[in-house]
Amino acid sequence: xxxxxxxxxxxxxxxxxxxxxxxxxxxxxxxxxxxxxxxxxxxxxxxxxxxxxxxxxxxxxxxxxxxxxxxxxxxxxxxxxxxxxxxxxxxxxxxxxxxxxxxxxxxxxxxxxxxxxxxxxxxxxx
Amino acid sequence: xxxxxxxxxxxxxxxxxxxxxxxxxxxxxxxxxxxxxxxxxxxxxxxxxxxxxxxxxxxxxxxxxxxxxxxxxxxxxxxxxxxxxxxxxxxxxxxxxxxxxxxxxxxxxxxxxxxxxxxxxxxxxx
DNA sequence: ACAATAACCGAAAAAAGATTCGGTATGTCC
DNA sequence: GGACATACCGAATCTTTTTTCGGTTATTGT
Numbered sequence: 001x002x003x004x005x006x007x008x009x010x011x012x013x014x015x016x017x018x019x020x021x022x023x024x025x026x027x028x029x030x031x032x033x034x035x036x037x038x039x040x041x042x043x044x045x046x047x048x049x050x051x052x053x054x055x056x057x058x059x060x061x062x063x064x065x066x067x068x069x070x071x072x073x074x075x076x077x078x079x080x081x082x083x084x085x086x087x088x089x090x091x092x093x094x095x096x097x098x099x100x101x102x103x104x105x106x107x108x109x110x111x112x113x114x115x116x117x118x119x120x121x122x123x124x125x126x
Numbered sequence: 127x128x129x130x131x132x133x134x135x136x137x138x139x140x141x142x143x144x145x146x147x148x149x150x151x152x153x154x155x156x157x158x159x160x161x162x163x164x165x166x167x168x169x170x171x172x173x174x175x176x177x178x179x180x181x182x183x184x185x186x187x188x189x190x191x192x193x194x195x196x197x198x199x200x201x202x203x204x205x206x207x208x209x210x211x212x213x214x215x216x217x218x219x220x221x222x223x224x225x226x227x228x229x230x231x232x233x234x235x236x237x238x239x240x241x242x243x244x245x246x247x248x249x250x251x252x
Numbered sequence: 253a254c255a256a257t258a259a260c261c262g263a264a265a266a267a268a269g270a271t272t273c274g275g276t277a278t279g280t281c282c
Numbered sequence: 283g284g285a286c287a288t289a290c291c292g293a294a295t296c297t298t299t300t301t302t303c304g305g306t307t308a309t310t311g312t
Contacts, residue, residue, distance in 0.1 A: 008175070009175055010234075010238060010241070011234075012154070012227070012230070013226065013227035013228060013229065013230030013231035013232075013234070014153045014154060014157075014223070014226050014227050014230055015230065016230030016231070016233065016234055016237045016238070017226045017227070017229050017230035017233075018226075018230075019237055019241065020233075020237060023269080023270095024269080024270070025270095027140045028138070028140060031140075039288085039289090040288080040289060040290085041287080041288060041289080049134070049135055050270090051270070051271050051272075052271095052289095052290095053270080053271065053272075053273095053290095053291090054269090054270055054271070056289080056290065056291080057269095057270085060290095064240060065236070065237060065240050066236060066240070081278090081279085081287095081288055081289060082288085082289065082290095089233065089236065092229070092233075093229070095225075096222075096225055096226065096229055097140070099221075099222055099225060100139065100140050100143045100144075100222065101138070101139035101140050101143070102139060103139065103143050103218070103219070103222055104138070104139030104140055104141065104142030104143035104144075105139035105142070106139075107142065107143075107146075107215065107218075108136075108137075108139070108142055110191075110192060110215065111142045111145055111146060111191060112136060112142075114190060114191050114192070115136070115145065149299080149300095150299075150300070165258085165259090166258080166259060166260085167257080167258060167259080176300095177300070177301050177302075178259095178260095179260095179261090179300080179301070179302075179303090180299085180300055180301075182259080182260060182261080183261095183299095183300085186260095207257095207258055207259060207308090207309085208258085208259065208260095
């Protein structure tokens with residue numbers, strides 16, 4: 001197993017939430033499952049920027065924390081395999097995920113403007 | 127400047143939000159400032175687990191994205207120096223930060239239980 | 253002048269996280 | 283059987299983030 005070298009404060013709610021939701025694609029994966037992409041291959045197609053491996057790993061973590069569960073598939077189509085579904089814990093994360101998405105979209109203008117500054121101007125310490 | 131090697135989807139709200147809020151201590155820093163810890167040294171004392179350097183760097187990033195601003199200090203006490211304050215953009219993040227904290231605290235039991243499993247049992251791939 | 257505190261910054265190193273690649277196993281369709 | 287899709291996993295490698303450490307500059311109290 002992999003044990004962290006640096007200890008964290010497990011009494012801080014933010015640290016705990018990030019244990020479950022932290023990771024490059026976890027929000028997107030939860031969003032994908034919520035939108036009906038229940039199988040790993042479907043999720044991978046839905047998020048093509050993410051490597052397949054990281055999707056597998058983050059699914060495993062979400063499963064581990066109980067945000068999703070593995071189900072015998074309901075739609076027995078070709079090639080029938082794994083299906084993931086949100087648990088109640090996972091569903092309780094949806095408003096948070098939605099909020100994170102909304103905030104980003106609402107403020108996309110400002111954020112992108114700043115990011116563009118980084119692109120064209122001289123080296124800045126950031 | 128540091129330029130990312132791996133490109134990201136800047137049309138995804140979650141990616142954008144995480145540009146501003148991503149980072150080990152950004153939520154805590156916003157929370158600290160909101161609670162009245164306006165100066166770097168005060169924030170550092172408030173979050174002793176974080177290294178001073180990372181607080182400086184993440185303050186610089188929050189400043190860069192316009193979530194906080196540097197102000198001439200209002201309370202001219204010893205040793206008078208920098209003061210940070212939330213901008214309206216920063217304040218608009220507070221509900222999100224609060225929600226992240228709340229979710230973690232509400233589900234602390236389950237999350238910690240899972241984390242403990244990792245501690246005492248045999249190697250698990252996570 | 254001197255010790256102490258504050259605010260920063262650069263750079264190396266460590267740690268954490270993600271990607272790439274190659275592999276196994278299973279099942280379906282032709 | 284052969285081609286193809288799915289679901290995984292291990293390990294090396296690479297990227298990104300954080301830590302550590304050693305500095306600079308400035309201000310205050312003694």
